[in-house]
Amino acid sequence: MEKQETMERICNDFTINIATANGTGSQSANLIVLNSMFQMGVPVSGKNLFPSNISGLPTWFIIRASDRGYQAPGDKAHIQVLMNKDTWQKDLAGLESGTVVIYNEDVKLPVDRDDCPSFGMPMTKMARGINPKLARLMCNMYYVGALAHLLDIDDAAISNALERQFKGKEKAIELNLRAIGEGRTYAEENWEGGIPYCVEARDKNPDAFLVEGNEAVALGSIFGGINMLSWYPITPSSSLAESIIEWLPKLREGDDGGATCAVIQAEDELAAAGMVIGAGWAGGRGMTCTSGPGISLMSEFIGLAYFAEVPGVIWDVNRVGPSTGLPTRTQQGDLSMLYEASHGDTQHIVLIPGTVDECFEYGWRAFDYAERFQTIVFGFSDLDLGMNRWSTAGFQYPDSPMDRGKVLRTQDELDAVANYGRYRDVDGDGIPYRTLPGSGLDPVLYRGTGHDEDGVYSEDPDVYYATVSRLRRKIDGARDLLPAPVVREEEEQQIGVIYYGSVENSITEIDDMLESTGLSVSTCRVRALPYHSEVEGFIERHDKVIVLEINRDGQLYGILRKELPVDLLPRLHSVAYTDGIPPRARVYADKILEVLEVTA
Amino acid sequence: MSVMKLNVIDLEKSEYTGGKSSLCPGCGHDQISKIIIQAAWENGISPEGIAKMSGIGCSSKTPAYFLGKSHGFNTVHGRMPSVTTGASMANKSLSFIAVSGDGDTASIGIGQFIHAIRRNLDMVYIIENNGVYGLTKGQYSATVEKGSKKKKGTMNEQPPIDLCAMAINLGCSFVARSFSGSKKQLTALIRAAMGHRGMAVIDVISPCVTFANNDESYKSYNYVKENDEVLHMLDYIPHFTPIEEVDIPEGEYDDIQMFDGSTLRLETVGDDHDPSDAVSALSAIHHAEKENKHVTGLLYYDDSMQTADEELGLTETPLSALSEAELRPSEAELASINAAFRGA
Incomplete structure (x- = not known):
């Protein structure tokens, strides 16, 4: 059917919500839609809202097309695909008038929304015609065909995306292509009237591709020389470990064909952390990845590593807590836990990527910081950044050689350090030198109990105070050596918004919403803790500063309040909100406006 | 002036000693430290x-008292095996000698103990087993026998966890039990364990002189001396001593070859015990337990298992000694990864 000539065309500015059941193969169909649009150069993002379940529970995939580059899930769906009987009525009831509905007729549920243009297709029946056994999986490909028809997605882009999805599996490619073709033909022949939404090809950056944050961290850590990965499965970090396991054989074979990185699936997160510390103590680059519950279990070891000064890297792919919380949803609820993990006075370096490029970069840099400062370095990602696909123009090769820190490997090197002691601050930067087991150079017994500058057991009050004061100085000295914030500053310097991590995906739209009310808004994305001195400068230059984050309590806000000079505190305001869904721009912009109004 | 005795690599024994012990005088653990030296x-x-490894507790303090020329790590309670695992992965050329206690291993650390055995981590794991938590003043641990009674308090009513039986069931490649007062036997076992490639567990009954050395305690000196069921007499013949030069025993004996070429000679004292037979080892433990006795000697040995680093196929050079060129893939490799993502 020809599209109505009079209909207003809305190109590359809409949101599709696809409601399916987990374990029905819909993720493949969803990624084909996402990737085909991406191949056409349409700025697009996809978010998978999946349940804690292998098969049967509802899942939604949200695709946002936006020429303005907005990546937050939209405030509403413009196109709703209905495949799941369990959420059918609720999904339908929630739609705004005018939302386009595409549905599987074979679910045999009513679509009682006369105010929404609706398009049905017997998807399961048609899929059975191709292959009865695979019908449950393949029926999803019919909505791909339907969307391709309604939105004008190129056939070539669909084929390209399909081939990417089923790499080399000829039979799967053939069957699914047939299903998509049948879906498109059915829509063409049976559906009356068009829809206003369409995709329009744009000049695609030929270098761009989509990749998950977890895979980017995995590759980064391999280029960072990881020697040992210990891990315990937990959503949403498992795919980070599995990605390392997948890439290692291709990238990291020793001269004799042996492995240069040991991978151990640990018995629990406590053991995973212990292995990281053992590897770091013995001079290797050890790493583990987990989520919040794992960090809780690792906390005892984290304190040991802090106090005994052992390097190690731990990635936290944050999910919604506390406890099991919403294990397949996203949050920035672990930040303050990471910063001060363990008992007693501790403070840890936290790297906070906001893009997949930074996931790769911090993947390798984390090891350099860990060995430089002889301490645990956290990478802080979240489910949204880690498990969804984001665009990059390609990973950048490390721009500096590995920093193995102050390790003395020979007697000459040891002799060159005047008054060496394992915990003596020889250089005045709080960072002592160390020797490695096996070297025979000035051996000490590492321990979590009090020790003096030579590593000898001590409970002397002055010795203890000197040790913990130096540790504080050591970590504090990292501030301006860690990644500086990304600052986008307006001349007026009226409102400043400080944010971090995956809020990056929503900030452009939030910023536009705020500026549409006449405000002048600067932004500052914090990329590490302890925070860089430029963060303080940003706050000093702005009348009012909002700290925006995806948690309940305003965790970065709390850290800033504790560490900033008191005279800056009145400028600082918290906007913190979390419900498991990646930040919708409207929700967060409104909350900022509320706070600005209250504090006006 | 007497000439100092040197070992095969020309070192005096003093090169192997450590700091002064702060344990109670007479503690069995100090005997074990001396035997390790x-x-x-x-x-x-x-x-x-x-590399000396330990967890937390009286026993875990002892690495400060032996091998002062070796690096060591006194880790956290019950988690020494995981730290050892990581260290072993980073530097598989290290010889790990670990000391733990019955609380550290059989209670808080039982999970890590089990999984280190499953991986056949290449280490010597000595449990200094006295049935009580000494540093917290004498609470029972999980290895105390049913019917045993410490100096103060009531008799223990719960069945013990037998760490050797557990290790054998898990397929541990070297399992032995000994007594801190049996210098000859324990020295031979620790020497053999050092020559073994894989996980060597030695459960050493080591009386707590302060909290459980009364005669009603099954882990007291007097009780163990009177109730020690020795499986065999042990002789250790190092790889650098030609075996032909060693006197042949009068009675029956078996020789076991260790990975490093040395030999552990088992001289039969009563019923012949075959350490390659797990069922007979478990049976010996079971019968001794029924009679409230302690069976000591090499219970089980299997040299056919691959170790954790072999299973992972690690490169020959210890991972901590690899150069940047070996650890960081090239710029060209990253370019080809980017190209593959782009679909080129």
Whole structure:
């Protein structure tokens, strides 16, 4: 059917919500839609809202097309695909008038929304015609065909995306292509009237591709020389470990064909952390990845590593807590836990990527910081950044050689350090030198109990105070050596918004919403803790500063309040909100406006 | 002036000693420390190649009291095996000698103990087993026998966890039990364990002189001496001593070859015990337990298992000694990864 000539065309500015059941193969169909649009150069993002379940529970995939580059899930769906009987009525009831509905007729549920243009297709029946056994999986490909028809997605882009999805599996490619073709033909022949939404090809950056944050961290850590990965499965970090396991054989074979990185699936997160510390103590680059519950279990070891000064890297792919919380949803609820993990006075370096490029970069840099400062370095990602696909123009090769820190490997090197002691601050930067087991150079017994500058057991009050004061100085000295914030500053310097991590995906739209009310808004994305001195400068230059984050309590806000000079505190305001869904721009912009109004 | 005795690598025994012990005078653990020093010295292992590992507790303090020329790590309670695992992955050329206690291993650390055995981590794991938590003033641990009674308090009513039986069931490649007062037997076992490649568990009954050395305690000196069921007499013949030069025993004996070429000679004292037979080892433990006795000697041995680093196929060079060129893939490799993502 020809599209109505009079209909207003809305190109590359809409949101599709696809409601399916987990374990029905819909993720493949969803990624084909996402990737085909991406191949056409349409700025697009996809978010998978999946349940804690292998098969049967509802899942939604949200695709946002936006020429303005907005990546937050939209405030509403413009196109709703209905495949799941369990959420059918609720999904339908929630739609705004005018939302386009595409549905599987074979679910045999009513679509009682006369105010929404609706398009049905017997998807399961048609899929059975191709292959009865695979019908449950393949029926999803019919909505791909339907969307391709309604939105004008190129056939070539669909084929390209399909081939990417089923790499080399000829039979799967053939069957699914047939299903998509049948879906498109059915829509063409049976559906009356068009829809206003369409995709329009744009000049695609030929270098761009989509990749998950977890895979980017995995590759980064391999280029960072990881020697040992210990891990315990937990959503949403498992795919980070599995990605390392997948890439290692291709990238990291020793001269004799042996492995240069040991991978151990640990018995629990406590053991995973212990292995990281053992590897770091013995001079290797050890790493583990987990989520919040794992960090809780690792906390005892984290304190040991802090106090005994052992390097190690731990990635936290944050999910919604506390406890099991919403294990397949996203949050920035672990930040303050990471910063001060363990008992007693501790403070840890936290790297906070906001893009997949930074996931790769911090993947390798984390090891350099860990060995430089002889301490645990956290990478802080979240489910949204880690498990969804984001665009990059390609990973950048490390721009500096590995920093193995102050390790003395020979007697000459040891002799060159005047008054060496394992915990003596020889250089005045709080960072002592160390020797490695096996070297025979000035051996000490590492321990979590009090020790003096030579590593000898001590409970002397002055010795203890000197040790913990130096540790504080050591970590504090990292501030301006860690990644500086990304600052986008307006001349007026009226409102400043400080944010971090995956809020990056929503900030452009939030910023536009705020500026549409006449405000002048600067932004500052914090990329590490302890925070860089430029963060303080940003706050000093702005009348009012909002700290925006995806948690309940305003965790970065709390850290800033504790560490900033008191005279800056009145400028600082918290906007913190979390419900498991990646930040919708409207929700967060409104909350900022509320706070600005209250504090006006 | 007497000439100092040197070992096979020309080191005096003093090169293997450590700091002064702060344990209670007479503690069984100090005997074990002395035997570790003796064993390492007699075996002629270079102290710098040894890594001393421990958890938390009286026993875990002892690495400060032996092998002062070796690096060590007194980790956290019950979690020494995981730290050892990571260290072993980073530097598989280290010889790990670990000391733990019955609380550290059988209660808080039982999970890590089990999984280190499953991986056949290449280490010597000595449990200094006294049935009580000494540092927190004498609470029962999980290895105390049913019917045993410590100095103060009531009799223990719960069945014990037998760490040797557990290790055998898990397929541990070297399992032995000994007594801190049996110097000859324990020295031979620790020397053999050092020559073994894989997980060597030695459960050493080591009386707590302060909280459980009364006669009603099954882990007291007097009780163990009277109720020690010795499986065999042990002789250790290091790889650098030609075996032809060693006197042949009068009675029956079996020789077991260790990975490093040394030999553990088992001289039969009563019923013949075959250490390759797990069922007979478990049976010996079971019968001893029924009679409230302690069976000591090499319970089980299997040299056919691959170790954790072998299973992972690690490269020959210890991972901590690899250069940047070996650890960081090239710029060209990253370019080809980017190209593959782009679909080129």
